Amino acid sequence: MGRPRIKDVAEYAGVSAKTVSNVLNDYEHVSERTRAAVREAIDALGYRVNIAGRQLRRGRTGVVALAVPELDIAYFAELAKHVMAEAERRGRTTLLLETGGRREKELAAVQGFDAQFTDGVILSPLALQPRDLQERDTRLPLVLLGECNLPGSADHVAIDNVAAAREATAHLLARGRRRIAVIGGDLRGGLNTGRLRTVGYEQALTEAGLAASEELVLPVPAFRWADGAAAARALMRLPERPDALLCLNDHLALGAVRSLHEDGWSVPGDVDVVGFDDIEATRYSIPTITSVAPDKPGIARRAVRLLLDRIEADGDGGPAVDETAGHRLVVRESSGG
Amino acid sequence: MGRPRIKDVAEYAGVSAKTVSNVLNDYEHVSERTRAAVREAIDALGYRVNIAGRQLRRGRTGVVALAVPELDIAYFAELAKHVMAEAERRGRTTLLLETGGRREKELAAVQGFDAQFTDGVILSPLALQPRDLQERDTRLPLVLLGECNLPGSADHVAIDNVAAAREATAHLLARGRRRIAVIGGDLRGGLNTGRLRTVGYEQALTEAGLAASEELVLPVPAFRWADGAAAARALMRLPERPDALLCLNDHLALGAVRSLHEDGWSVPGDVDVVGFDDIEATRYSIPTITSVAPDKPGIARRAVRLLLDRIEADGDGGPAVDETAGHRLVVRESSGG
Known part of the structure; x- marks a missing residue:
């Protein structure tokens, strides 16, 4: 058997190819049971998302950037690992930037570092001001993590x-x-x-x-x-x-x-x-x-899903979304x- | 007074502009005393390296990549901070990649991720094999950190x-x-x-x-x-x-x-x-x-200096160099x- 394809996964799991695609894209309306069956099929067949072709056709890099204040604060290192794992599961490479919680670095991050290497940015801000986002001159998809004084300006994931x-x-x-x-x-x-x-x-x-x-x-x-x-x-x-x-x-x-x-x-x-x-x-x-x-895996999963949805929508896709991850x-x- | 320039720093320190440039480029043959005088002048005048113009003229990005095995192993997070600080002092932005010590990721790193966003790569390898470097099809400047079975294939910094x-x-x-x-x-x-x-x-x-x-x-x-x-x-x-x-x-x-x-x-x-x-x-x-x-700052300083020297030499600059940083x-x- 050659490299497994979506239809092989669908057949193994006993669902439609569309359902497999929905699970891969993390759509929420798939039942836990179906999701589990598809994941089992993916594992059993060793299916890997082949995203490179699609990326290239759209002028995208397949790279997402993650910017956090301090890497030697273990929370950010652990969260970064989860974001990277989740992005990789969705076929993307993550590049990481440490901002030191400095406004100039956070500004550079939300501007995508004025470079063309990233399709979108996930930022955990400390110093960014509301007007920094209002004055942003790029439609680069952006997701903010953690609480900050930036309500409504970008997709946002935090715990309660x-x-x-x-x-x-x-x-x-x-x-x-x-x-x-x-x-x-x-x-x-x-x-x-x-x-x-x-x-x-x-x-x-x-x-x-x-x-x-x-x-x-x-x-x-x-x-x-x-x-x-x-x-x-x-x-x-x-x-x-x-x-x-x-x-x-x-x-x-x-x-x-x-x-x-x-x-x-x-x-x-x-x-x-x-x-x-x-x-x-x-x-x-x-x-x-x-x-x-x-719930670090939950924060990572939500952040990557929101970012990739925005990327799919070419930086558009409607008003900013707030999501709350769990804690215990x-x-x-x-x-x- | 406008933004200070190299000649202002030279005048303040009582040295030539060439000497200031040597200190900025970390050349070793500058005496500690001269180095201190220049650094004092830099601090006093608030001089900042303006590297963007030079970078652009040469088709460079001003970005260096650092790839380490695991960010939640605190040594790598601390070392990354030092590399970033040192690169920033030399006017560069650092993007970080976690390899998980996996060979495919380390390979992607030494290939510069097949992207044009980085001028060079600093890699702390775990799984990379000698032939991976021999078969490398890029002249992208590369510095290896820590001990590995890759003698002589790239510039290298480790402790004894x-x-x-x-x-x-x-x-x-x-x-x-x-x-x-x-x-x-x-x-x-x-x-x-x-x-x-x-x-x-x-x-x-x-x-x-x-x-x-x-x-x-x-x-x-x-x-x-x-x-x-x-x-x-x-x-x-x-x-x-x-x-x-x-x-x-x-x-x-x-x-x-x-x-x-x-x-x-x-x-x-x-x-x-x-x-x-x-x-x-x-x-x-x-x-x-x-x-x-x-000596983490010493490792970072050496790695960044070696990498920037290779970048200046357009990926050439002679045989691979081994440097040993201190420890206590x-x-x-x-x-x-």
């Missing part, structure tokens, strides 16, 4: 950050914690991730009949180990110390656990620690770290798991 | 892996350790990193009058936390257990420390643990991890620091 922080806080309250601090929190306005997670934290406190205490919400210069270590140390020296630390990413949590250890505090004996992102390191640290796990709290040793 | 492992092993011997195991070691032939580090380990044992024991050199399926955890567990169940674990990267070391903790072993009380790469996490784990620190052992809590 308010709900995620509310659930993490409720978990700590259910353990009897009453002085819960937020490392990386944001008391000001805006739509950024830190603010939305602080809102979720405040909601959980309110639901429990507790008032939020401003001194317990601590912004940080960056979301890295050293920032978490310094913040935890400062918080534990308050006249009324916290009994739990909600850290808005896992690097902050790992840094906090280290400085608590150095200062003789036990986790979770004296203080609970919860992180965000569920990076692989949280499963191997001492103690292991409770963390909010965003993974309880580990640092909060009694 | 034999010496690094010898020094790490000697450190453990000096602490009185006598049953030192190697996690990720390689007893077979070849020029890969695992083999070279195992050679260094064997040299240190021989110098101390000790024989290497085959059962203590353990290959691993991958260089990730879970592999380190499983290997440590297996080694500690040997009839004669090891008293030190030399782990060939830090993720293996962090995984090993976790499973030792679960099994009730104290680090460094019962067992010393040493890693490789000096990733940021080793400074915040409990305990902190002794690690061989490759950073002793931390996991081996008594």
